[in-house]
Amino acid sequence: MSLLEVRDLDAGYETGQVLFGVDLDVERDEVVSLLGRNGAGKTTTMRSIVGADEPTVRGGSITFDGHDLLATEAHDIPRLGLSLVPEARRCFGDLTVTENIRLAAHHATNPRDVAAMFERFPELDDMRDRPARHMSGGEQQMLAIARSLVTNPQMILLDEPCEGLAPYIVRRIEDIIHEISENEGVTILLVEQNVAVALATADRHYLIDEGHIVDEVTTERLREDETLRQRYLGV
């Protein structure tokens, strides 16, 4: 059985249905991307998985490591080992870097060592006592990843981790994704509209368009098939 299984998911907002029968599987140790244009339903899928207040899930099932996520309270989902790195690299701006990481560890069942996170992300080591809001976008993204990693997750959901970042930081984030996946055995579902990032990091890709999963492709196919990219991603 896959680690994460999304089956026939219908979800939407008051204004209307957004997802129509989305099917998605992520196997253990895989890096999978969910690719689509703005408004294709990527964020809605992500939010449905982590049990956010919105959207409302109207049908289908989401299973993680054998647990029915639709029947799990949002705050209990991280304890199952499914951790979210939210879009726009959200951190707690009033808390310091250390506090952000320590708090995540505090609320995890089996956290990693907080000090090890600073070895892992030397960028953060120099600014331990700085409020997160005084950090640059790239630094906040590292912090968001560190905060997720310290909880010792089985799987991380990365929501557009490279959006709006400078190219050299994008490369650093791509490296981090590799390391997390290969050295630390964390499964990753990456939500992206940037094909380059997906190509550089993921093994397998789901293409989503207008709330439907329209294709499931390998990295080679995605790299070579220009019409496919043009059609669903506009690149």
Added chain:
Amino acid sequence: MSRDSTAGVLERVGAIDLGVWQVPLGLLAVAVLLRPVVSHDLMLGYPQVASSFLIWMIIVASFNLLMGYTGLISFGHAMFMGIGTYSVAIALSSLAVPFLLAAPLGILFSAGVAYLIGRLIAHKGEIYFAMLTLAFAKSAHFVANYNPGGLTGGTTGLADGTTPAWIETSRGFTYVVLGGFRIDWYWAVAAVFVVGLLLLWQLVRSPFGRTLVAVRENEALARSMGVNVRRYKVWAFTFAAAFAALGGVLLEINNQGATLSELSIVTSGNIIIMAVLGGANYFFGPLAGVFVWMFVEEYLTDFHTLVLPLTEVPLLRIELTGVLAYWQFFLGLLFVVAVLVSPREGVLGLAKATVARLSARIRGESE
């Protein structure tokens, strides 16, 4: 001035950093210095009100655990303080329970009520939560006013037999007389103030308190990190009520009884105003707010004629009674200005920013 720039300026001028001792030392300084400052001739000129200042500082600081740290706005915080005051007053006047037993029971009772109310309403949206706290506070006021079983004294409140035997008053001063020792009431309050606020501070910097800040900043993100947001709000509400009741218990002795105003909506409103006026962003904000509010209140109600210059031979006398009768209007104006300038900074934020800017200028650094 935004908090970012304040912090930025403070960083640049290298403000004196006492590190972890800043808060304990600050609290000690407030407790030790408040009375001499207040009773100085240029200030109020009389020391009797100083203990009220400290007590209200505890109460408003307890409110700021909700507003400043958790982001919960309660319009009924006076209720939890009033429950403390009334518990002790009723215990002393009708039940013959000694103060030292009644006080902790009153605090526990207040916390218990808050816990139950919190379980019921903490998850409601901001405005509904505020309205519901208002409704509960209103009902508490109604019950006390109704005087069930003659316990609460109705509109007159409770005064007879509400002072423990070990409290002595003479010439407007109150003393605690215990085992041959006679301690000024102010110092007894000061001790409770320091210990109480140190506990509150410890709460605020503990993982529990840091989680409250996280909840205030971004509930959804906190939840996605595994925080049971509702449970944390309930406990914040409970702890805030306990600290408010601690203030309420002291107020009972300080005011020698309980009056309906301790449960009134107006008092709840004043608590909010003092917290915002002082600066909800800071641990010491509520203390500054209480100081400004109560000082202005005392000063202006006692101040009738402005004599210039302040010497034996006055050149100019201005009769101000008519204008100063509106002191609350002027405080209201100050409040409006504080909120407009920066809603979470208050006078303390303003003062910090000013000091930082001045010191930067003195050091010859350009902004």
